Amino acid sequence: MLHGTEILTTAQMRAIESAAMASGQVTGAELMERAGRAVAGQIRLRWARPGLVAVLCGPGNNGGDGYVVARLLHQAGWQVRVLGMENRPGPDAARMKAEWQALGPVLPLTQDALRAGPDADVYVDAVFGTGLTRPPEGEIAAILDYLGGSGGDWAFFRERLVAVDCPSGLCLDSGAFPGRPREPGDFDLRARLTVAFDSPKPGHLLERGPECCGELVIADIGLAAWRIRQPNEGATPSSITRFPAVEALWPGFAVPDSRRYPMAARRQASWLRKQEAGSGHKFSHGHALIVAGGPARGGAARLSARAALRIGAGLVTLAPPAEALPEHAGPPDALMRRGVDDPAALRDMLADPRVNALCIGPGCGVERAAALLPAILGAGRATVLDADALTALSRDPGLMALLHENCVLTPHAGEFGRVFPDLAERLEHPRPPAAGGRDQASDPARMARRLAELAAYREALAKMRGPLYSRLDAARDAAARCGAVVLLKGPDTVIAAPDGRARIHSAFDVPWLATAGAGDVLAGIIAGLLARGLPALDAASLGTLVHARAARHVGPGLIADDLPEALPAVLRRPGG
Numbered sequence: 201m202l203h204g205t206e207i208l209t210t211a212q213m214r215a216i217e218s219a220a221m222a223s224g225q226v227t228g229a230e231l232m233e234r235a236g237r238a239v240a241g242q243i244r245l246r247w248a249r250p251g252l253v254a255v256l257c258g259p260g261n262n263g264g265d266g267y268v269v270a271r272l273l274h275q276a277g278w279q280v281r282v283l284g285m286e287n288r289p290g291p292d293a294a295r296m297k298a299e300w301q302a303l304g305p306v307l308p309l310t311q312d313a314l315r316a317g318p319d320a321d322v323y324v325d326a327v328f329g330t331g332l333t334r335p336p337e338g339e340i341a342a343i344l345d346y347l348g349g350s351g352g353d354w355a356f357f358r359e360r361l362v363a364v365d366c367p368s369g370l371c372l373d374s375g376a377f378p379g380r381p382r383e384p385g386d387f388d389l390r391a392r393l394t395v396a397f398d399s400p401k402p403g404h405l406l407e408r409g410p411e412c413c414g415e416l417v418i419a420d421i422g423l424a425a426w427r428i429r430q431p432n433e434g435a436t437p438s439s440i441t442r443f444p445a446v447e448a449l450w451p452g453f454a455v456p457d458s459r460r461y462p463m464a465a466r467r468q469a470s471w472l473r474k475q476e477a478g479s480g481h482k483f484s485h486g487h488a489l490i491v492a493g494g495p496a497r498g499g500a501a502r503l504s505a506r507a508a509l510r511i512g513a514g515l516v517t518l519a520p521p522a523e524a525l526p527e528h529a530g531p532p533d534a535l536m537r538r539g540v541d542d543p544a545a546l547r548d549m550l551a552d553p554r555v556n557a558l559c560i561g562p563g564c565g566v567e568r569a570a571a572l573l574p575a576i577l578g579a580g581r582a583t584v585l586d587a588d589a590l591t592a593l594s595r596d597p598g599l600m601a602l603l604h605e606n607c608v609l610t611p612h613a614g615e616f617g618r619v620f621p622d623l624a625e626r627l628e629h630p631r632p633p634a635a636g637g638r639d640q641a642s643d644p645a646r647m648a649r650r651l652a653e654l655a656a657y658r659e660a661l662a663k664m665r666g667p668l669y670s671r672l673d674a675a676r677d678a679a680a681r682c683g684a685v686v687l688l689k690g691p692d693t694v695i696a697a698p699d700g701r702a703r704i705h706s707a708f709d710v711p712w713l714a715t716a717g718a719g720d721v722l723a724g725i726i727a728g729l730l731a732r733g734l735p736a737l738d739a740a741s742l743g744t745l746v747h748a749r750a751a752r753h754v755g756p757g758l759i760a761d762d763l764p765e766a767l768p769a770v771l772r773r774p775g776g
């Protein structure tokens with residue numbers, strides 16, 4: 201169930217390519233030929249009949265791949281128009297360019313040249329790949345904007361654009377477009393298909409990446425021998441894992457079988473279903489304690505408790521203040537309840553060593569969370585900290601110091617900003633100045649101020665250099681700083697451990713998961729998995745996966761109450 205594939209940063213990818221070439225067993229030109237062949241092959245799979253293709257080639261090796269695509273499609277009977285940049289490419293790209301020039305011309309890579317030709321069936325974007333260092337500007341920016349729809353025809357290009365490694369201008373380490381606001385922009389380049397090489401990069405999966413890459417195919421170009429690999433479960437601190445390999449990314453994510461991350465998928469599925477020997481007793485599945493808040497705010501914790509039960513914790517106890525106990529009298533009857541008014545009562549409960557996982561935050565109230573957290577964290581048990589517990593944490597550095605490696609923090613972006621304001625600030629891009637009022641034009645001073653603000657904004661954007669600080673960087677830095685697992689929620693959830701291991705889960709295909717209470721359910725699922733004995737990073741990862749699958753199972757119209765009820769179906773599914 202929890203299988204995935206390694207993700208490499210652009211620096212790691214370059215290191216592997218260099219190692220392969222230094223070995224003398226493969227040349228840069230051979231790698232480029234394989235890369236171009238993979239792209240041409242994917243195009244021919246989708247467009248069965250040869251048509252007209254426009255190939256846009258940049259100044260580096262991404263452009264070199266483009267010249268290979270042009271040659272191979274030409275040989276396959278396609279009509280090919282190549283537009284290339286003036287710059288001198290490196291030796292491999294130069295060779296590929298020369299090979300193309302024996303077959304046809306290279307037109308200038310300009311908007312005019314592109315628009316002068318007939319409409320093509322396919323446009324290949326081989327302008328920039330992993331080598332992007334700064335925002336595209338001038339004519340190149342204009343042509344990329346045009347492909348992104350500035351000419352009013354975004355749907356036309358979206359159907360026809362095939363990106364080599366990534367849509368040009370996307371930073372493959374962060375999934376953001378340097379020089380553009382971090383939010384979706386009008387003319388962001390969106391491909392129908394992206395063919396990337398050897399491994400996905402973080403930018404394929406984070407922020408704008410999934411939407412702008414379209415369908416993502418990872419092509420094997422024979423670098424496996426040089427890739428840093430771990431024998432099974434763990435990724436080294438220098439590598440990152442994404443999971444699952446195929447399902448999570450909409451509308452598709454194809455990885456060669458050789459690239460599947462070899463986690464014991466079948467064993468995990470049977471473990472989740474309690475089909476393993478020796479798992480017959482409820483106490484062998486742990487006891488989760490879910491702290492609840494005062495009167496009239498117990499719903500959130502009840503959602504967490506229900507999820508912990510459904511994911512298979514042996515016992516689950518809900519712990520509101522005694523005065524709120526009557527509110528929790530309803531179903532499920534499987535849930536135990538016990539009033540906990542103060543830290544002393546909590547310590548009393550925790551004297552039972554079988555209570556092995558805790559969850560605090562959903563509907564708890566910040567003051568109650570702050571009061572109980574020292575006892576909870578002091579107990580050293582596996583603990584999920586969500587919602588109000590995160591706010592309490594952000595207000596008290598003393599509490600931060602009590603976190604330990606069995607803790608899982610589950611902030612969304614706003615909570616992350618409260619707990620780690622400096623890291624959140626590094627994720628911010630320059631913001632455009634607020635629009636002036638209608639009477640601005642008649643006030644010269646205000647007009648001048650606004651023009652100055654706009655100039656400063658543009659200057660700040662132009663200074664943005666890649667690779668940009670990413671959500672992955674932020675989650676890893678946060679985990680290293682606080683010594684706990686940090687799960688930064690979003691459609692691109694990042695989960696990071698203090699030792700540098702990290703996982704990315706893209707669930708852009710289930711936007712209906714953004715609903716009140718969904719986070720409470722996630723916290724409960726993770727608490728249940730912790731109770732069942734999974735280490736913090738794995739509980740957080742598997743919990744995220746199962747949570748998204750439950751949302752996928754229910755579909756649009758989902759409310760958070762549906763999620764725990766969908767878990768049995770998720771656990772039953774073949775392969776899941």
Ligand SMILES: NC(=O)C1=CN([C@@H]2O[C@H](COP(=O)(O)OP(=O)(O)OC[C@H]3O[C@@H](n4cnc5c(N)ncnc54)[C@H](O)[C@@H]3O)[C@@H](O)[C@H]2O)[C@@H](O)CC1
Nearest residue numbers: 231232235260261262328329330331332333334335336365
């Ligand atoms: N190195 C290898 O062995 C392989 C690389 N491959 C391809 O090579 C690509 C990486 O190649 P490169 O490292 O040459 O990088 P790119 O081809 O992505 O482009 C980098 C070039 O553009 C310049 N540049 C960067 N940002 C710019 C901007 N905003 N405006 C103008 N110029 C800018 C850089 O100075 C550099 O010359 C990969 O994405 C992949 O497509 C593949 O051929 C597989 C093998």
Ligand SMILES: [K+]
Nearest residue numbers: 325328364366
């Ligand atoms: K590209």
